[in-house]
Amino acid sequence: MQPGDRVRVDRGDVTNEGVLLPSTTHDHLVVKLDGGYNVGVDRAEADVEVLESGARDVDGGADAGGGEASEITFDEDLPTISLISTGGTIASTVDYRTGAVTAQFDAEDVLRAVPDLAGRANYRGRVVANILSENMEPAIWRELAEAVEDEIAAGADGVVVMHGTDTMQYSASALSFMLDSPVPVVFTGSQRSADRPSSDNVMNAVCAVEAAKADHAETLVCMHATQSDDACALHRGTRVRKNHTSRRDAFETVGGAPLGIVDYEAAAEAGADGDAADAAIEWNREPLPRGEAGADADLATDLESDVELVKFTPGMDPAAWDYLDGKAGVVIEGTGLGHVHTDLIPRIEALVADGTVVAMTSQCLAGRVCDRVYDTGRDLLDAGVVEAGDTLPGTAKVKLMWALANTGDAADAMGRDLAGELTAESQPWR
Amino acid sequence: MQPGDRVRVDRGDVTNEGVLLPSTTHDHLVVKLDGGYNVGVDRAEADVEVLESGARDVDGGADAGGGEASEITFDEDLPTISLISTGGTIASTVDYRTGAVTAQFDAEDVLRAVPDLAGRANYRGRVVANILSENMEPAIWRELAEAVEDEIAAGADGVVVMHGTDTMQYSASALSFMLDSPVPVVFTGSQRSADRPSSDNVMNAVCAVEAAKADHAETLVCMHATQSDDACALHRGTRVRKNHTSRRDAFETVGGAPLGIVDYEAAAEAGADGDAADAAIEWNREPLPRGEAGADADLATDLESDVELVKFTPGMDPAAWDYLDGKAGVVIEGTGLGHVHTDLIPRIEALVADGTVVAMTSQCLAGRVCDRVYDTGRDLLDAGVVEAGDTLPGTAKVKLMWALANTGDAADAMGRDLAGELTAESQPWR
Numbered sequence: 001m002q003p004g005d006r007v008r009v010d011r012g013d014v015t016n017e018g019v020l021l022p023s024t025t026h027d028h029l030v031v032k033l034d035g036g037y038n039v040g041v042d043r044a045e046a047d048v049e050v051l052e053s054g055a056r057d058v059d060g061g062a063d064a065g066g067g068e069a070s071e072i073t074f075d076e077d078l079p080t081i082s083l084i085s086t087g088g089t090i091a092s093t094v095d096y097r098t099g100a101v102t103a104q105f106d107a108e109d110v111l112r113a114v115p116d117l118a119g120r121a122n123y124r125g126r127v128v129a130n131i132l133s134e135n136m137e138p139a140i141w142r143e144l145a146e147a148v149e150d151e152i153a154a155g156a157d158g159v160v161v162m163h164g165t166d167t168m169q170y171s172a173s174a175l176s177f178m179l180d181s182p183v184p185v186v187f188t189g190s191q192r193s194a195d196r197p198s199s200d201n202v203m204n205a206v207c208a209v210e211a212a213k214a215d216h217a218e219t220l221v222c223m224h225a226t227q228s229d230d231a232c233a234l235h236r237g238t239r240v241r242k243n244h245t246s247r248r249d250a251f252e253t254v255g256g257a258p259l260g261i262v263d264y265e266a267a268a269e270a271g272a273d274g275d276a277a278d279a280a281i282e283w284n285r286e287p288l289p290r291g292e293a294g295a296d297a298d299l300a301t302d303l304e305s306d307v308e309l310v311k312f313t314p315g316m317d318p319a320a321w322d323y324l325d326g327k328a329g330v331v332i333e334g335t336g337l338g339h340v341h342t343d344l345i346p347r348i349e350a351l352v353a354d355g356t357v358v359a360m361t362s363q364c365l366a367g368r369v370c371d372r373v374y375d376t377g378r379d380l381l382d383a384g385v386v387e388a389g390d391t392l393p394g395t396a397k398v399k400l401m402w403a404l405a406n407t408g409d410a411a412d413a414m415g416r417d418l419a420g421e422l423t424a425e426s427q428p429w430r
Numbered sequence: 431m432q433p434g435d436r437v438r439v440d441r442g443d444v445t446n447e448g449v450l451l452p453s454t455t456h457d458h459l460v461v462k463l464d465g466g467y468n469v470g471v472d473r474a475e476a477d478v479e480v481l482e483s484g485a486r487d488v489d490g491g492a493d494a495g496g497g498e499a500s501e502i503t504f505d506e507d508l509p510t511i512s513l514i515s516t517g518g519t520i521a522s523t524v525d526y527r528t529g530a531v532t533a534q535f536d537a538e539d540v541l542r543a544v545p546d547l548a549g550r551a552n553y554r555g556r557v558v559a560n561i562l563s564e565n566m567e568p569a570i571w572r573e574l575a576e577a578v579e580d581e582i583a584a585g586a587d588g589v590v591v592m593h594g595t596d597t598m599q600y601s602a603s604a605l606s607f608m609l610d611s612p613v614p615v616v617f618t619g620s621q622r623s624a625d626r627p628s629s630d631n632v633m634n635a636v637c638a639v640e641a642a643k644a645d646h647a648e649t650l651v652c653m654h655a656t657q658s659d660d661a662c663a664l665h666r667g668t669r670v671r672k673n674h675t676s677r678r679d680a681f682e683t684v685g686g687a688p689l690g691i692v693d694y695e696a697a698a699e700a701g702a703d704g705d706a707a708d709a710a711i712e713w714n715r716e717p718l719p720r721g722e723a724g725a726d727a728d729l730a731t732d733l734e735s736d737v738e739l740v741k742f743t744p745g746m747d748p749a750a751w752d753y754l755d756g757k758a759g760v761v762i763e764g765t766g767l768g769h770v771h772t773d774l775i776p777r778i779e780a781l782v783a784d785g786t787v788v789a790m791t792s793q794c795l796a797g798r799v800c801d802r803v804y805d806t807g808r809d810l811l812d813a814g815v816v817e818a819g820d821t822l823p824g825t826a827k828v829k830l831m832w833a834l835a836n837t838g839d840a841a842d843a844m845g846r847d848l849a850g851e852l853t854a855e856s857q858p859w860r
Binding site: 322337340365366 | 563565566567568594595600601673674675677680685733738739740742743745747750753766767768771772773792794796797798799804827831
């Protein structure tokens, strides 16, 4: 049997009939039922009969559907939300992070998988990529930013980006720098696939749609706030980090509270008839104001790809830095307030002399670098290192790629806040 | 004026006379008074007169005092605690992290700087190194482990290691793998130098000494548990991480509660007459049992230095991995459950085929890697990657250096718990 075959699956007392989908696990079969739902079945205990080979093309590939927007019935009283997929889909029992079924992604698929979304908005569906998020690349960030701009120009009142969790923080940072959006851009995903009882996909999707309908213009990550199904946190895209490999509340705003919290029950109820559920969102800081309807999104998608992030650890061989010679930019993840072994300082001095922008961040993650306190730090400043404040290391890498391509002075830009990534001394974050 | 000069410093109504010490900041002078205390004086508002040039040698250099143990009056009713310095000193107003005054480090200096330590123990003082901790190197880990073993053999009932905070977690990990100690080995340090009102040095020192006197045999990091002066946390050396650049409670046990909490006031009072303050320590898990007095510490200090840690980020150029060819070991800090871009998998396969041990950790930090869930992970396992469970990336690097030199099968060792670094699935940590 192959993906695309029409099959009948018997397991225990239950029989399912439908089209076999590609599966992310060897342990489960995933079957798309005729009603549109997908179901996962334990392969070990299942009897499978192939009813029709190749009944449906389920192998669309990375570009299938790319750029194609799909629409369903339009209700002019509802806001319009664009659902953009970068790999995997909320409309499947297969995790966001598998690309295999993305070719079928459209607004109808989403509504079938998450019926709770119905009535909240007019949905536009769009596929930008079809990848595991560890395979996300700067070129796709650019396509994603362009797709978001397109959707806004086409009238979207908010955009939801469905994304694998592995590199969501990098992509949310990239969009934050590339796009000055007049409407909400909300990344969401799932830590547990929809065929698991503990899946977080429905609550994350509903909260993301409500956050995209709300009155602000932030680029956010919307994921479970706790291990319960009670609330989602809204994290500014440049301050968020996946801090656990598997927990549903893995995403956290580093060094402070999230920008806001969505009460799931209240948001689900208030937003079900298409109204905005702003009252269900508690903001910890004033969010950026929503722009005029139809306002243009400023877009600057150029990126300098010749940038590396290097993490310093004790015992590191200075020769391990040879490959940095000639780079356009280097982000160092130093220790403490922003330090490396003294032996590496002459190498940094040479890099800077050669034109490389070298920015310092801290592997502590929380707190800001400050190289004025200790001798090593002062030597680093003398060598030409730029302090990235409290910018997260991963965000700093994305920022440096963007700043080298879009600002006249990337070194200066690394010391300034561009998109909420570098917070003021007097408050934990913007 | 130069460090070592005898000076008189007038500032406002206050006059201080003593020997000028090297200072870690450009803003302050540090003067060692004749009574033994050090004082920091704002340079901008001070008038300084040099009374005698070069009155004292304060520039001991890295090896000064190395290996020399000093003792003061011995009370046979008190336990014996060895205070080992690796750079900077608790006996100075200058932060632990400056090496400049370490040459003067002895037990008397410590008691002068932290009078609250008096009466708690017989103290032995020892200097192993005199460096900023970002300059810590594997060779010094070995000297430190040997010094600790020496001190235990000489009768120490517990050892306190004073260490800069930047790389304390790496050194505590190294000692955890190198040394199977029958007595407590307690790392402590200071996030704020003693000349600042918010300094954490006194409480950390008192709690560390009491933790070293207590009934267990853990290798711990003892630092502020909160931003208040009420308690220190005891973190297992292999599970701890500096998670903030400047906060006094920067150190945290990743993925769980600390091993124990020391109530400062209770410990200070109970231990002041030399008694053990065990009642002031609340253990969250049963600590390793203290060995027999005088029991040998098993020591295995060999390290394979040809090991690198590499952090994967989106957009990473596969050519950036060229320098890994031929390495004895590589620790990858992957995304999520332990992933890298698919393009890097053939490079990993080639490394493993060439004999490199490649271990996977996660940049999420909390949670465990699991490469059986997604296609990329399974490809990584097929390529020969070893999963390091929930071992922290920095700890995994130290462990791989040790395992390559001390076990017959380092790849196998990376998947097993050796020193509390890799916790069981069913509990957050050992």
